[in-house]
Amino acid sequence: MNTRHLTRTEIIDSWYAGERPAHLSDCAECAASYDALNTQHASLMNQQPELSAAFLAEQRIAIERRIQNGQPKLGWWNRAALAGAAAALSAVFLLVPNKTNSTVPVSVTPPPMIAEAHNHPAMSDTEFFAEISGSIERAEPEAAAPIRALFKETQN
Amino acid sequence: MMADMAAELMAEALVPAITLQFDEWMRTEQRRVFLLCWRMLSDTDEADTATQDAFLKAYRAIDKLPQEADDRARWLTRIAVNTCLDRLRSRRWQFWRKRAEANTEDAVMRDARTRSPGAEDRVFANQLNDRLEKALERLSPRQKSIFLLRHYEDRSIEEIADMLQLDSGSVKSHMFRATSKLRAELEDLYYQRKP
Numbered sequence: 001m002n003t004r005h006l007t008r009t010e011i012i013d014s015w016y017a018g019e020r021p022a023h024l025s026d027c028a029e030c031a032a033s034y035d036a037l038n039t040q041h042a043s044l045m046n047q048q049p050e051l052s053a054a055f056l057a058e059q060r061i062a063i064e065r066r067i068q069n070g071q072p073k074l075g076w077w078n079r080a081a082l083a084g085a086a087a088a089l090s091a092v093f094l095l096v097p098n099k100t101n102s103t104v105p106v107s108v109t110p111p112p113m114i115a116e117a118h119n120h121p122a123m124s125d126t127e128f129f130a131e132i133s134g135s136i137e138r139a140e141p142e143a144a145a146p147i148r149a150l151f152k153e154t155q156n
Numbered sequence: 157m158m159a160d161m162a163a164e165l166m167a168e169a170l171v172p173a174i175t176l177q178f179d180e181w182m183r184t185e186q187r188r189v190f191l192l193c194w195r196m197l198s199d200t201d202e203a204d205t206a207t208q209d210a211f212l213k214a215y216r217a218i219d220k221l222p223q224e225a226d227d228r229a230r231w232l233t234r235i236a237v238n239t240c241l242d243r244l245r246s247r248r249w250q251f252w253r254k255r256a257e258a259n260t261e262d263a264v265m266r267d268a269r270t271r272s273p274g275a276e277d278r279v280f281a282n283q284l285n286d287r288l289e290k291a292l293e294r295l296s297p298r299q300k301s302i303f304l305l306r307h308y309e310d311r312s313i314e315e316i317a318d319m320l321q322l323d324s325g326s327v328k329s330h331m332f333r334a335t336s337k338l339r340a341e342l343e344d345l346y347y348q349r350k351p
Contacts, residue, residue, distance in 0.1 A: 009339065016306055016335050017328045018313040045310070051187055059190070059204060060182060063211045 006030045011037065178218065182211055185229065188309075189236045195304050196240040196297075198289060206243055210236040233309065234319040237301050244297040284345060291341035299334040302327055 006014075006023055011030065014021050015037045024031040189210055194203035213235050214221070222228050292300055301320065305311045313331070317324045 012339075013332060013335055016303075016331050018306075041307075041310070045308070048191065048308075051190065056186055056190075059186065059207060060179070062204075063182065063208050064179070066208060066212050067215050 003027075006033075008033070015041075175218075178215060181228070185232055186211075188229075189232060192233065192236055192304065192309065193240055195292070195308060196237070196301060197243060198293060202243060206236065206239045209239045213239065230311075230315060230319060233305070233311075237305065237319060241297050241301060244300075284342070287342055287345055288338070291338050294341065295334050295337055299330050299337070302330045303334040303338070306331060 005027065006021060010021075011033050015034060020034065021030075024034055186207070190203055190207045193206040193210070194200065197203050197206060210232065214232055217235075220231070222231050292303070295303065298320070302316055305316045305319065306313075311319070313324050313327050316322075317327045320327070322330075
């Protein structure tokens with residue numbers, strides 16, 4: 001017969017594993033410790049937090065509504081993601097000019113390089129890259145041209 | 157008080173659309189399911205959503221609802237635990253997720269810690285609860301669900317195995333790892349109070 005008493009750790013582990021060690025049938029002291037865990041656990045369970053009736057009722061309403069609608073509830077992150085997507089879409093609508101509603105006809109002139117490429121559909125890769133490198137090597141960016149034009153006007 | 161009554165009335169008004177039996181059953185299980193979800197997810201808003209999801213899933217699968225009350229409770233617990241496990245898994249990429257404000261949680265959870273008789277016990281119970289909550293966060297979702305089902309739901313190893321579709325040996329092994337981790341995490345508190 002094993003006379004060694006079980007440690008508290010062993011008793012707790014056995015309790016959580018749902019096992020009643022054979023030693024308990026021979027040892028009243030260890031059996032009492034084991035049974036005390038049941039009492040201790042039961043008293044802990046009596047100290048469960050309470051939930052307000054309003055919260056539970058609101059939750060039931062939400063469940064019942066979802067059952068009726070068959071809609072999944074969106075978590076806050078889903079709602080945030082949807083709100084973000086909606087905001088991004090709105091921003092796109094605001095920033096991109098709406099051609100159909102515009103009262104002033106807008107003529108879209110492609111940049112010279114693209115226009116040129118359209119005019120010369122058979123432009124070879126070599127020509128194309130030469131065009132690009134020429135553009136890069138230009139001392140002044142093309143965007144400066146209108147400013148220069150303004151400057152010239154004021155000079156005249 | 158008026159708000160409670162209004163909410164109750166609204167809830168009752170919606171009942172005919174679903175079955176009365178389901179509503180009654182939901183009322184008996186709601187608190188338990190919410191607390192289980194709350195312990196698993198440690199977040200009131202998420203637990204609320206998970207509880208709603210669990211009942212919605214149960215309603216959709218109502219033809220599978222077991223006849224026996226115990227079996228029904230186990231069936232619902234399985235749905236709730238799986239819903240929470242799914243949420244815990246999906247949390248891995250929710251790096252921006254934040255915990256609900258303490259004030260909000262307090263409004264929902266009327267803390268029973270204050271029921272402890274002595275001031276010292278009350279302080280210790282608060283400390284233990286906070287530490288336990290943090291220690292539980294360090295368990296894997298599986299270990300956490302097994303520990304919670306055993307500790308708070310008082311489920312047997314066989315019941316847990318059935319709910320989580322595991323064999324009893326795996327449940328025991330997860331349980332052993334969970335208790336070992338919790339023991340290590342709470343060692344200072346445990347030895348400080350041990351008689």
